[in-house]
Amino acid sequence: MNITVVGGGYVGLTTGICLSHLGYKVKVVEKIPQKVQMLKEGHLPIYEPGLEELLQESLKQDRISFTTDIVEGIDFSQVIFVCVGTPEQEDGSADLSQVEEVARLTAQHMKDYKLLIEKSTVPVNTHKLIKKTVQRYMKSPIEFDVVSNPEFLREGNAVKDFLEPDRIVIGVESDRAKSIMQEIYKPIKAPIIFTDPATAELIKHASNSFLAMKISFINMIADLCEKTGADVKLVADGIGYDKRIGRAFLDAGIGWGGSCFPKDVKAFIKIAEDHGVDFSLLKEVEKINAERIDRFIQKVKTALWSLKDKRLAVWGLSFKPNTDDIRYAPSIKVVSALLKHGAKLSLYDPKAMNNFKRLFPEGKDLSYAQDMYQALVDCEALLILTEWEEFKKADLQKVKELLRLPIIVDGRNIYEPSKMREEGFEYYCMGRS
Ligand SMILES: NC(=O)C1=CN([C@@H]2O[C@H](COP(=O)(O)OP(=O)(O)OC[C@H]3O[C@@H](n4cnc5c(N)ncnc54)[C@H](O)[C@@H]3O)[C@@H](O)[C@H]2O)C=CC1
């Protein structure tokens, strides 16, 4: 089967490359010519572990190709995965213009049956707008279907999440579309949940919002732990053993960021509001998350008193480990706040520094280090914002020797407080005394 994927970002590339790895002939349509050029040469424009290797294997076997020309993509296959961006607009709702464009262009250029598969995260009932758009712009009546097939992959773990998902959700209206979807996903061993398209669309926003809610919940518990002398990690273990709760997504810290939770929680609140439902619970979830940054800055101030002209090392800029993505990363707000307080910063991240430099260019108050140890030189304290594996394995004696003062403020709880005390650090973390 030939498959077309429109959008060469995190989701489109993972979808396209993994489907070609499963044996399909895939064409990825991406608007930005520089990205297409890199991909043709076997290089990813993003960092995603394991994906570049699969890309090179598929290129070698001639199972994947890339183009900027959407008409070429529409002609290539009956099956079109729509993986374009759905960014946040000023009022919090999702900007669906990229999705609309793909629907419109498909309608204008299709010559035979098409199955449009919504992989992008979209508000409930977007499938109806896509259908209307295709009907409106098609030149002559041609059969087509629209399916909602939300994606649940996590950045940094995308290949595994795509090839071994917990579940596949397919919102479908016709038998023809259902059997094509069944065929596409045959090689993947996972439960498939068939629903109507509106339900599938809603499942996606509900999943992300629920996960964000879990994190905000544990972050409030962290605050309570700090006031009471309890330990949030043990509370998370203690409640997480209950299968009804589960341990995942109960790691307290500086809060959730990334290209999805912030925009999707906001969009879900707006969707509810548009339908006359006040999702006040999610507004609180957002508020708690926003307050994490202040909580962290307060800790830094508790540790160092005035921050003016203090040189501080920062480890971790990506919104989570194993990605170079800094979209809505908590680090952006933390770094801005520290600079506002007059601190001088020495930053290090294994993968996200190039992206970060575009927002925060090197200057007299801010520099980027070659490695995590170099970042510490002449600094009064180390601040940890992302839990990269290499930070967990750091040589703590070396860290102590390089810092001017043995102070660590850890926004991700990567070390054991008792061990840090033994090593001679003044160690501040989130929700653990
Ligand atoms: N990043 C993630 O981990 C996940 C994202 N999602 C959802 O998937 C969607 C895509 O997300 P990302 O891949 O992160 O976005 P992205 O912004 O990384 O990629 C989107 C790509 O689509 C391209 N594009 C836009 N219009 C196009 C057109 N007409 N023709 C060809 N290319 C076009 C853009 O140039 C861009 O490269 C969003 O709705 C997002 O919410 C869902 C699950 C996971």
Ligand SMILES: O=C(O)[C@H]1O[C@H](OP(=O)(O)OP(=O)(O)OC[C@H]2O[C@@H](n3ccc(=O)[nH]c3=O)[C@H](O)[C@@H]2O)[C@H](O)[C@@H](O)[C@@H]1O
């Ligand atoms: O729709 C999406 O785009 C994706 O959004 C999230 O995936 P992702 O944003 O890649 O990353 P997560 O692992 O979910 O982490 C999100 C944020 O929550 C934070 N987090 C996560 C878990 C936790 O216990 N504590 C915590 O603070 C992370 O540091 C990160 O900033 C979801 O986990 C995916 O299922 C979904 O497909």
